[in-house]
Amino acid sequence: MHKVTSLPADDSQCGWYHTSAVRTPRPGHEGVRTARWAIIGAGLTGLAAARRLAERFPNDEIVLIEAQEVGFGPSGRNAGFAIDLPHDIGADDYIGDITTARTVLDLNLVGQQYLKQTVEAHGIDCHLRASGKYQAAVEDSGVAVLDAYRRGLDKLGQAYEVVDGEVLASHIGTRFYRKALFTPGTMLVQPSAMVKGLADTLPANVTLYEHTPITGVDYGDKVTLHHARGQIVADTLLLTNNAFAMHFGFLRGRMLPIFTYGSLTRPLTLQEQAALGGKDFWGLIPAHPFGTTLRRTHDNRILVRNSFSYNADGQPRERCLRRFVKRHRTSFERRFPMLKEVPFDYTWGGSLAMSRNHESQFGQLAPNVYGALCCNGLGITRGTATGKLLADWLAGERNPVIDFLLASPGPNANPPALLLDIGVNLNLAWTQFTAGQEC
Known part of the structure; x- marks a missing residue:
């Protein structure tokens, strides 16, 4: 056995x-x-x-x-993004080989459509909405990523909208970001x-x-x-x-069992919602793959997700939760200074299966x-x-x-294993550091 x-x-x-x-x-x-x-x-x-x-x-x-x-x-435990588009971070334009990208798009759409069909057929209350997503940048390097991805989306023939300045702030309620690509095909959901x-x-x-x-x-x-x-x-x-x-x-x-970490605020009061402004339901991913993911949820909470660890046995680490909730707090207050008194109700980790x-x-x-x-x-x-x-x-x-x-x-x-444990966690720490203000 x-x-x-x-x-x-x-x-x-x-x-x-x-x-x-x-x-x-x-x-x-x-x-x-x-x-x-x-x-x-x-x-x-x-x-x-x-x-x-x-x-x-x-x-x-x-x-x-x-x-x-x-x-x-x-x-x-994920951030609740059902994404349709391919995103090959190893390619200059984030699309790469166009034939492969089209097949990956078809594959992602199989998953999206099967979920949507099942949720609708059974009336599953999970706040599934075809809301699209913002991919947003703060620094010059992040803006360059968006420009490259825009060229890739042109090649793939997929729709997007460039949103920046006060228009972007009117969508998401924060002036922290310089520029974003809005792509309409993503569905957002309460994953659990x-x-x-x-x-x-x-x-x-x-x-x-x-x-x-x-x-x-x-x-x-x-x-x-x-x-x-x-x-x-x-x-x-x-x-x-x-x-x-x-x-x-x-x-x-x-x-590679890679853990990432999220925090969710308490629901915003009516006064806090007015101070934030913007749309009442949206999701944002970072231009840098190790930056911060954000969501405003159906019940007016804010999700902050960033930070990674490699846990070889697939088990969570309490010390990571204690360390990374501080990073979540910093990331949240940078983006939402008008909400700096809003506490987190929950902080958790969740695993991804990655391959090199x-x-x-x-x-x-x-x-x-x-x-x-x-x-x-x-x-x-x-x-x-x-x-x-x-x-x-x-x-x-x-x-x-x-x-x-x-x-x-x-x-x-x-x-x-010995090289892997040290190498992966060092690489994760370095890439999170290079994310700069995107984190």
């Missing part, structure tokens, strides 16, 4: 989780259960895979297994509310088990999943648990084992799309987007 040596254990202070509707978790598994399909990880990828398998195989039993509670893990709603509207042939951490696996003609209260035996296993797949014996030393070559893993991992892993920070759209498309592929479908995913070489190998 392969022993699973690290399990999810996120901190308790995720603002999205606590400000979304309370739900009753599904009971954990007990005893012995058999099923045609088992999926580990009930985040956005796993939920999409389970829903689509149920649609494609309506007579099959599908088991979806979550170590924690749905909406509590990484899928409920969406994940909870997706879980509670799964088809009848999907059984969700929460609080069921898998501690061991027997691989073979069938896959047997062991946990403290029993076993689940499946014909086919799908791994949709990102970096934790390494602890199940796959892609070892090829993914920015490639994901899609397809077969071993006999009877498949995976959709490593979204490289694009979990809402990319995770949803790859979960859906993995189910479509297992049902025999082929199309250019599936072929594109299958052709990926996957995440490349990392350096030895």
Whole structure:
């Protein structure tokens, strides 16, 4: 039996989780259960895979297994941007090869459309809005990034609007930024509310088990999943648990569990809303990839997200929360001096699965084992799309987007662990420093 040596254990202070509707978790598994399909990880990828398998195989039993509670893990801890556009930070114009960029756009739209269709069909209350996003710059280097990206969007034939000066301030209520590109295709969402709603509207042939951490696996003609209260035996296993797949014996030393950190204020009073001004719902990402992400939410809170750490075991670090909330406070007060007395209600961390070559893993991992892993920070759209498309592929479908995913070489190998731990955290610290005022 392969022993699973690290399990999810996120901190308790995720603002999205606590400000979304309370739900009753599904009971954990007990005893012995058999099923045609088992999926580990009930985040956005796993939920999409389970829903689509149920649609494609309506007579099959599908088991979806979550170590924690749905909406509590990484899928409920991101900034809530469902982004349509490609953004290749390794290319001069952030678009790169135009054929690849068009396929990536198609892939992201698969995820967006499947989410939108599901949310609307089931009336999921998650404040999903096609609000677009601002990508904003403070320094000359950030403005240069926006100019390069604008050229790339022209090449790709995608719409945008340049917004600057007082017009930008009238949109977002702060004069901190010099210039922004507004792109209309992004959807904004309350991520934990969406994940909870997706879980509670799964088809009848999907059984969700929460609080069921898998501690061991027997691989073979069938896959047997062991946990403290029993076993689940499946014909086919799908791994949709990102970096934790390494602890199940796959892609070892090829993914990087990177944590990023967010803080959410209390709701603004009417007086504070008037002092801020601007639109009542918007999202902003930084020109520098390690800068600060902002949102004004449906309930008039402000989200600040920045700072990163590499935690090799996939576990959060309390010391990082204590350190980075100070950075959040500084970033918030620089941008919103009129709100400097507004406190944070919540500060939390959440993990991303990254690879050094920015490639994901899609397809077969071993006999009877498949995976959709490593979204490289694009979990809402990319995770949803790859979960859906993995189910479509297992049902025999082929199309250019599936072929594109299958052709990926996957995440490349990392350096030895000692070098990696030091090197990644030093690199993260340096890149955050180079973000300057964007942070």
